[in-house]
Amino acid sequence: MFVCWNVRTNMALLRTFEKTSRGVARLSFRIRNKRFRMSNTRCCSIIKWSCVVLCPLAAKGGDAVSELCLTCLCEASSQCDLKLRCENDACGPFQITYLYWVDGGKRGTGWETCSMDLQCATDTVRGYMHKYQKDCDGDGQTDCGDYARIHKLGGVGCINEPDEGFDDFKSDLDACLAEVNASMPGIP
Known part of the structure; x- marks a missing residue:
């Protein structure tokens, strides 16, 4: 779990990174007590937040670019x-x-x-x-x-x-x- 703070909007963001029963990565986060989920093996995080969650499951073997x-x-x-x-x-x-x-x-x-x-x-x-x-x-x-x-x-x-x-x-x-x-x- 990560707590991120957006200095531009003065808003906190709570993120959790879970693994579902099928082994799929799920990124969950809350903005002003509203829950959002991105279920996929690939996540992209917008860098305007003071922390970033990169999905380790997203990398494919032999990828040239990280x-x-x-x-x-x-x-x-x-x-x-x-x-x-x-x-x-x-x-x-x-x-x-x-x-x-x-x-x-x-x-x-x-x-x-x-x-x-x-x-x-x-x-x-x-x-x-x-x-x-x-x-x-x-x-x-x-x-x-x-x-x-x-x-x-x-x-x-x-x-x-x-x-x-x-x-x-x-x-x-x-x-x-x-x-x-x-x-x-x-x-x-």
């Missing part, structure tokens, strides 16, 4: 806004374009539908990262910074010098990673 990095990529892309529709040829919380969706494995029933569904969009990002995984910044390791470049600049373009728009995205990503690491040290 759950933490995926969560922060979503946060940096749109503040992980699950209601975000399509604008400027990009859709959903990860702001996925049609060609990104194609390279990510053409998951779901179509680009727009998949991009607006958190699980399908997350799987698309995983597929895209798996396809283009590389050390984009030349520091000798592939980390969340490289995945941020791949996500925003493209699998081929990630080695190029980023533009000004990337700096804002990277700043949001770094703030997210720092907030999670401060709240829950030891998360990979």
Whole structure:
């Protein structure tokens, strides 16, 4: 159980992480004594809360990109806004374009539908990262910074010098990673 505090709304959030009789992860939380549940093996947490719950059952063996990095990529892309529709040829919380969706494995029933569904969009990002995984910044390791470049600049373009728009995205990503690491040290 975690108690989280949102400094923007001055509201407490109580979260519990349970395992159901079928072994499925369930994230339960309360906001102002209203109970909410997300039953799934994949959870995404919005980082505006002072703590984060990442679902350990969500990681698939051999994933290139960590759950933490995926969560922060979503946060940096749109503040992980699950209601975000399509604008400027990009859709959903990860702001996925049609060609990104194609390279990510053409998951779901179509680009727009998949991009607006958190699980399908997350799987698309995983597929895209798996396809283009590389050390984009030349520091000798592939980390969340490289995945941020791949996500925003493209699998081929990630080695190029980023533009000004990337700096804002990277700043949001770094703030997210720092907030999670401060709240829950030891998360990979």
